[in-house]
Amino acid sequence: MRELLYRHAIREALDEELARDENVVVMGEEVAEYNGAYKVTEGLWDKWGDKRIVDTPISEAGFIGMGIGASMLGVRPVMELMFWSFHSVAFDQLVNNAANVRYMSGGLCHCPIVMRGPANGGTAVGATHSHCPEGLFAAFPGLKVCSPATPADVKGLMKTAIRDNDPVYVMENTLLYGTKGPVPDPEDGDHLVPLGKADIKREGSDISLIAHGRSVLRALEAAETLQSEHGINAEVLDLRSIRPLDQQAIIDTVMKTNRVVLVDESKPFCGVSAQITTLIQEHAFDHLDAPVKRVCALDAPAIYSPHIEDEQLPNPKRIIEKVLTLA
Amino acid sequence: MPPTPALKDYAQADVNRSLTPEDKIHFFREMARIRRFEQTALKHYNGGKMGGFLHLYIGQESVAVGTVSLCGEHDHVITAYRCHGHALAVGMEMNPCMAELFGKATGASKGKGGSMHLFDPENNFWGGHGIVGGQTPLGLGLAYGVKYKNQEGCCLCYLGDGAVNQGAFHESLNIAALFELPVVYVIENNGYSMGTSQTRSSAYKHCLAQRAEAYDMEWDVVNGEDLYEVRAKTQIAMERAKKESKPTVLEIDTYRYYGHSVADANAKKYRTPEEINQYRAHHDPLRLWRRRLVEEGVLTEEQADAIDKEAKQEANASATFAIESPAPEVAEIFDDVYWETDNNTEAANTGRHFFND
Numbered sequence: 211m212r213e214l215l216y217r218h219a220i221r222e223a224l225d226e227e228l229a230r231d232e233n234v235v236v237m238g239e240e241v242a243e244y245n246g247a248y249k250v251t252e253g254l255w256d257k258w259g260d261k262r263i264v265d266t267p268i269s270e271a272g273f274i275g276m277g278i279g280a281s282m283l284g285v286r287p288v289m290e291l292m293f294w295s296f297h298s299v300a301f302d303q304l305v306n307n308a309a310n311v312r313y314m315s316g317g318l319c320h321c322p323i324v325m326r327g328p329a330n331g332g333t334a335v336g337a338t339h340s341h342c343p344e345g346l347f348a349a350f351p352g353l354k355v356c357s358p359a360t361p362a363d364v365k366g367l368m369k370t371a372i373r374d375n376d377p378v379y380v381m382e383n384t385l386l387y388g389t390k391g392p393v394p395d396p397e398d399g400d401h402l403v404p405l406g407k408a409d410i411k412r413e414g415s416d417i418s419l420i421a422h423g424r425s426v427l428r429a430l431e432a433a434e435t436l437q438s439e440h441g442i443n444a445e446v447l448d449l450r451s452i453r454p455l456d457q458q459a460i461i462d463t464v465m466k467t468n469r470v471v472l473v474d475e476s477k478p479f480c481g482v483s484a485q486i487t488t489l490i491q492e493h494a495f496d497h498l499d500a501p502v503k504r505v506c507a508l509d510a511p512a513i514y515s516p517h518i519e520d521e522q523l524p525n526p527k528r529i530i531e532k533v534l535t536l537a
Numbered sequence: 538m539p540p541t542p543a544l545k546d547y548a549q550a551d552v553n554r555s556l557t558p559e560d561k562i563h564f565f566r567e568m569a570r571i572r573r574f575e576q577t578a579l580k581h582y583n584g585g586k587m588g589g590f591l592h593l594y595i596g597q598e599s600v601a602v603g604t605v606s607l608c609g610e611h612d613h614v615i616t617a618y619r620c621h622g623h624a625l626a627v628g629m630e631m632n633p634c635m636a637e638l639f640g641k642a643t644g645a646s647k648g649k650g651g652s653m654h655l656f657d658p659e660n661n662f663w664g665g666h667g668i669v670g671g672q673t674p675l676g677l678g679l680a681y682g683v684k685y686k687n688q689e690g691c692c693l694c695y696l697g698d699g700a701v702n703q704g705a706f707h708e709s710l711n712i713a714a715l716f717e718l719p720v721v722y723v724i725e726n727n728g729y730s731m732g733t734s735q736t737r738s739s740a741y742k743h744c745l746a747q748r749a750e751a752y753d754m755e756w757d758v759v760n761g762e763d764l765y766e767v768r769a770k771t772q773i774a775m776e777r778a779k780k781e782s783k784p785t786v787l788e789i790d791t792y793r794y795y796g797h798s799v800a801d802a803n804a805k806k807y808r809t810p811e812e813i814n815q816y817r818a819h820h821d822p823l824r825l826w827r828r829r830l831v832e833e834g835v836l837t838e839e840q841a842d843a844i845d846k847e848a849k850q851e852a853n854a855s856a857t858f859a860i861e862s863p864a865p866e867v868a869e870i871f872d873d874v875y876w877e878t879d880n881n882t883e884a885a886n887t888g889r890h891f892f893n894d
Contacts (some may be wrong), residue, residue, distance in 0.1 A: 263669015406888015
């Protein structure tokens with residue numbers, strides 16, 4: 211199978227969906243003439259022109275609200291947020307309008323919109339540019355949230371998100387854009403990954419590492435070391451989407467290994483990992499041989515210092531240490 | 538100064554000269570229906586039959602009826618939480634509107650939206666929205682959609698005078714002008730941003746619409762008590778949107794007799810009884826239109842009374858309908874959250890959307 215960069219996998223998804231459905235438009239800051247702040251949309255403006263690829267002002271409440279309004283009329287906008295951290299500027303549009311319009315109208319209105327862009331830190335961009343809002347948005351019924359870790363998953367989930375009739379928020383990661391991985395060839399058929407379906411990225415029998423987004427890669431690194439240095443065979447479950455959440459896959463892996471460490475780049479308090487801990491407690495408590503443990507971002511605003519930023523994030527060293535406490 | 542040269546009598550504007558007597562009577566009937574609907578709603582709200590807020594439109598009827606009367610097939614309407622007048626003006630029936638206020642399953646939004654969230658996409662009405670100014674970017678999106686689909690149409694996006702100070706509104710004006718979108722922002726200036734008068738909430742010299750100049754956008758000020766003027770000036774703005782794809786800000790001066798919502802029933806805290814009585818006595822759009830039609834010989838007092846009586850009966854009947862309607866079932870709380878769940882698609886069976894098991 212050919213290999214693609216994560217950013218190119220997203221671009222291929224956008225390109226294919228632009229070709230498939232003339233209602234799809236790509237909008238955001240610097241997505242067109244500038245070719246994308248992260249080069250995700252590179253070349254799309256040249257190919258599709260002003261009507262389909264739209265540069266917006268730095269005006270999140272304005273252009274995201276505009277996308278939501280247009281989606282009510284049947285346009286299917288894919289909105290790039292240069293950083294998911296900028297969600298706060300458009301929070302009203304994201305949670306009051308996109309999430310609620312279907313419900314408040316008793317099902318008369320739909321909002322088929324995709325919001326995408328990088329979440330999380332890891333590149334020393336400091337506290338205002340490192341937010342990790344998967345759990346925040348997953349807390350609003352009406353929204354769907356996914357966080358793909360690999361090029362194949364981000365392509366397949368992006369295409370599914372664009373075709374979905376509800377608002378889907380895709381959380382990418384700056385550090386994933388340059389990662390490479392196998393992606394099915396378009397000639398072999400439409401590559402779609404369903405929302406709400408987790409994926410076992412590494413089979414294992416001794417402990418389950420449950421993660422999403424870039425944390426999946428950190429968990430995989432840790433699993434290799436655990437195997438080679440400690441003889442611990444860890445399973446890595448990639449959630450891929452946070453809402454809908456593949457609850458069955460979580461319960462299944464717990465029943466298989468009886469030990470869990472959750473790896474979550476967001477903060478521990480009211481985060482995704484807190485939700486999953488509750489889920490396991492409610493549905494798989496009897497299968498646990500040890501308490502559920504978590505490796506999250508350390509509970510402070512994101513530090514700038516590039517010398518220690520990685521220590522704040524769930525890195526392989528911290529994951530291994532946590533696993534060893536359960537051994 | 539506003540760009541539209543003032544006519545002495547807006548009845549002579551082309552858009553009004555072409556009106557038939559039936560059209561004019563229709564406008565009276567629509568205004569009367571809105572007023573009677575609201576009075577009936579107020580009565581039952583005070584009787585403890587409704588939840589939440591009730592933002593009454595009484596006193597502003599000429600704005601919704603006058604502007605919406607110009608809408609064609611590809612024109613869209615979106616507004617804020619004071620939405621009953623617009624909903625009825627676009628053609629929603631009283632029954633689903635009233636039932637929605639009562640929170641009944643027969644309501645326009647099945648009891649899920651309430652007073653602030655009436656929707657009717659079939660009539661191009663994209664809702665009442667609850668956050669001050671939050672609907673202004675959505676109106677932009679509707680205009681974007683019209684343009685994207687190469688339709689000749691525009692969006693009328695209503696907001697109150699309080700919303701002009703929201704960032705979302707300013708962002709919307711910038712994008713509307715920059716992208717040349719066919720949107721008409723209609724500021725219904727009733728003088729009060731909730732309980733704070735405009736002079737205490739808005740930095741301005743002459744009017745609010747003039748802010749459009751900062752975005753190189755056309756604007757105008759309209760006397761809302763004159764339905765002819767509302768139509769004449771709105772028509773110019775809508776033509777600009779449709780023919781030139783250019784946005785406009787219209788500020789329509791109007792007045793609300795009741796509080797911001799029924800929750801601040803004591804509107805006298807921030808305005809005098811004399812002020813309210815002055816508007817009721819001399820500036821009431823419904824009475825002024827009625828007098829105008831009688832003077833024109835289009836309507837007799839008896840006919841006007843009969844129309845008003847019908848409106849009252851219709852409103853009362855809608856309240857009876859609402860009272861007799863069932864409440865939604867508890868299980869319906871989970872409907873209308875996700876499209877695919879309601880439509881039982883394969884995707885809906887993958888993973889879980891709800892977490893309350």
